[in-house]
Amino acid sequence: MNDGAVGGIRLGLKENWRQFALLVLINAFVGGMVGIERTVVPLIGSEEFGIASTTLVVSFIVSFGVVKAFANLVSGQFADRWGRKRVLVLGWLFGLPVPFMILWAPDWNWIVAANALLGVSQGLAWSMTVIMKVDLVGPKGRGLAVGLNEFAGYFAVGVTAFLTGWLAAEHGLRPVPIYLGVGYAILGTVLSIFVVQDTRGHVRLETAKHANEGSPLTFRDVFVLTSLRDRNLFAASQAGLVNNLNDGMSWGIFPLFFTAGGLGIERVGILKAVYPAVWGLCQVVTGPLSDRWGRKGLIVAGMWVQAAALLLTAVTGKFGWWLGASVLLGLGTAMVYPSLIAAVSDASHPSWRARSLSVYRFWRDLGYAIGALSAGLIADAFGLAAAIMAIAGLTFVSGAVVAVAMVEQRPS
Template sequence: MTDPAPGAAANVPAGPGVALASAQGRWIVLATVLGSTMALLDSTVVNVALPHIGVALGADMAVLQWTVNAYLLTLAGLILVGGALGDRYGRRRVFVLGVVWFAAASLLCGIAPNAGVLVAARALQGVGGALLTPGSLALIQGSIAAGDRARAVGLWSGFGGVGAAVGPFLGGWLVDGPGWRWVFLLNVPVAALCVPVALRHVPESRDPQAHGRFDVLGAVLGAAALALLTYALIEARSGSPLVIAAAVGGVLLSFAFVYVERHRADPMMPPDIFASRQFTAVNLVTLCVYAAFGGFFFLVVLQLQVVSGYSAMAAGAALLPTTALMLLLSARSGALGERIGPRIPLTVGPLLCAAGMLLMLRVGPDASYVQDVLPALVVMGLGMVALVAPLTATVLSSVDPGRAGLASGINNAAARAAGLLAVAALPLLSGMGPDAYRSASEFDAAFGRAMLWCAGVLVLGAAVAWTTVRTPAPGACHPQCHTYCAMSAPPLEPPRTAET
């Protein structure tokens, strides 16, 4: 799905490819949907289980943060490498490896005896996610007939949207029923179905122009910088010399990452792609928007359970309106954005999301779902509808077509890194203590401060969009952007040729 080699073309078959209406075409879509749904569900169901995980393992707030961030850290740091491995060694091969890896790590999460093992297993899950996530859509683009690809991507996205919608509800049902460990164990039977389908029915594809060199140093430096900065933010309250050393080390490694990428022949993140002011501007908006989203979705299910007294299933189900709006209206939003340009949607969308987060300030003890929770989530969902599809389309239209996969991969990694840092920083900024989630009054006060921070970051994103984003040239937007429903990060777009 990503292409670290600047300008590399996709290995899209020139011939007919596999017809979507054929049995093999349907099997291909099923395999890719199963794989991508595993990773998508994991990013939505785990948050619902966090209070129960904390109580069961005797964990403090920092462990809950690491339960989310260990996964995001390895996923964000390695997702570009995962796409490159698929392009060069076979997308099906790397996809299947990712599914098996993800399932094995999920099993380890499900049987984790303590918080340390759980966090380590979550980091391993992120490695599996980085291997399978880029391949899910790239397999469709590399094997389905050209005339059917848009429809196949629509099916892939639609089923993914359904997965995103039912994920929190399913997670809550599992937590309230068999227990939080089944949130992770559920991935094992899904993988057991996905792997044989992929091996039997999905043809192999790769990029013949891809070479064997990888920017391993760049990937290691980027991931290490994120890890140290995340540790420094989560553990900042201790004020220990180790925290200060981690913060300094993270900043130094960030500069080292930029230096290496500027001087390598084949960098993971070529600096010259940021010569496009539009690309740079949209990525700044992405950082603001997905930082706020990451913080919001991490904290809102805790607020509903800890403060408002919702069960895990009720807290998960409470989020359904936001995803349903995304699923139903994303295509229309993409078409509208192409007609009027991205500047207005990328300005209005974050402002609506900010308004939704401010409305969440009304959600406290014994909150009414219809009067307090639902209006906030509807406004939030409308804001997400307004901005997500135009944001993706603008990313792809801001660079040469041959670099669309690279641009999308960078944008996706930026969104995940923003969410990672937000989950690390928000509890610190809002004054959450180590045991905040055990006290309704303490958590409620900190949640209110966190929503103000999130709303402020969204207003900043809207200001950046209004002052820097411009309408791309006519016809520059890729029509498949209209089919996506993406909440945790913008959708990845594989490298493509003109015919796709």
Template sequence: MTIRHGISENKLQIILQLIQVFLVGLTIGMTRTVIPGLADTEFGLGSQQFLLLTSFVVVFGVVKAIMNLLAGKLSDTYGRKRVLVTGWVVAIPIPLMILYAPSWNWIVAATLLLGVNQGLCWSMTINSKLDLARLNQKGLVNGINEFSGYAAVAIAGVITAYIVDFLGARQGLFIFGVVVIFLGLISSIFSIKETMPWAKLHQVGVTPATHQSLGKLFIQASWHDKVLLSLNQAGLVEKFTDAMVWIFLPVFFLSKNLTLIEGSAIVSVYAVVWGGSQLITGPLSDKIGRKVLIVGGMWICGLGLLSIPYTNNIFLWTLEAGVIGTGMAMLYPTLGAAVADFAPVESRGTLLGIYRFWRDFGYAVSALTLGMVAQMTQVLIAPFLLASTAMILSGLYVLIALPSTQIQK
């Protein structure tokens, strides 16, 4: 078998990997608007019990962060495909746990498994595409990967809202989840190739560096290297935006007497714009550099979040959701590509794993912080103000710390 790098040279496997991340996106997308509503209607968590409401996102964030940190090392040892398949196997109990959950704790436990699934499967889809592609296609690869995943998140949010409207929350999520997870598992076993040979070819001609342990690389990326530190903190803080959309926007829209389908449609605009625009912003960052898109995206998200509680009609909320989605499209694939720019080739996989750890640990930090603020103030506008401020300040730090000239590998 001849091994060549490039998206066009490996288009069939790239397409199959895009289908994989689409299915991964459907799996998490089914929880994005229905679960917050389920908390109130099925388990009696009133809109004032914000800390309990955020608990499932806190657990998801911690678990997914740990899985991201370990996924790179696991895939280097056991191969990308085995880790991908394992992620789907772990997801099998999720629909059953939602269907038969006697208490909210079962939903939290289901999201724990969801965090494992997302951390292993999503990481493997992007790592495998980076293995297959050329090194100067990092931005494009990140863009198409995140487009496929977050387009699926949007689609799942709308579809599950309609299914739940007809069948009920538990039954609707059960049927949708079983179909998606079965397709993901079967296709990962029978259609996906192991891409480690492509990964090893990337290192041909690269002078081996002194081996560094995961712990040393973690300290370097999280503290000593100020460039990687700025990117890692931005990855963490941008989850304040996604946590707001996941937890508080559905609750906010329900408090404004919107139906679940209307709220899901608005949230889906955020995900569709985010996903679709990454087809532009990913390759654009390869041309104009990463910094302007990261900083601009952070600030646009912050201003978009700030505007939502001060408007009061569906058209403006939809427009604001699109604006926030645009900001996320600017920063999200660009952050990952920037980490790859500034990471040495021989430790790039591990440093990307560390970035993804901090990025998804942001779910836990943001959900817990926003929940505490909402619980203490009992005012739904408070988390919007906090998230907006965090995004703007984080963008300012990137503006100061990140060099404008990117390191091309």
């Protein structure tokens, strides 16, 4: 996979494998920072701080989702102006205080504030690992690049969710499980500062080879195009929002739902680990498959598999059924996640691709806040199972929108 060279810079995975592998490792640390919260933080709210309201318990996800969405929105603009590496480092600097704030939090407001910082960190750092990998490989391997990136991030989420659940069962909710986050934050920051190299030269090379140079677009132009005007970008943006809407719901509601169903924290940790672990692992396959088969079919099928998994979770009450539903949910998300990012990259000119990806990720991660808040309100009014079923129905509808609106666009 080689798209020529300018000034010693080449496009392709083989040609850039060292930097690519480094960015895979760094994104594993980025994902691990979220993983420390998947099992224990909702339970800290309900058990340590005695919060009875589901809506209030999931408020930390709302702060995370809103802040991360807006950090995503500006990340592409910053990346084009300052360079990818500087934005990556800035993301890690925002993430450094997070595990310490959770360790020492005297009340729930500290947890909400920590998650606001985590949202900034994730919006900047995860965005840059995606954008930099797409920069390195060029147009021919986007699905593979995104699949490997998201594999690293979400497999780390799953492994860390399992480890924190196990450590919490052995040592309590705090402080031992949170020590993992301290290690992730320090390692990610050090590697980003001293080892990562910027990729703007790769963008210039791809832009020079692009058949259509494209007219200059303002940020407002890119925002409107990605959000509404281009049918493929619109379809991807709404599907990304709903995908993370159901993920935000599962993040906040599932631990409460499973414990209400009689499971101990260690088994809750297993269920919370299986979903992102399957999600992460399967993207190594689904990302490259989207390069061969196209994006649309995987996105539609993946949204409908997610909907089925959520419905199965809501209507059953046994660990075995919940485990199977967690596997299905991970599989469906793995079909959707890399395919959506690759579809946005396909439909975007290299000169404004970083901004388009940032707008897509804005809508996608706003879904965390919408999902957590709406699920919390529904759960308080009608019960936890009703909240899960409502989000399942919305996920199915979103897949139908992609089936109607998106036009298959093969990678160049």
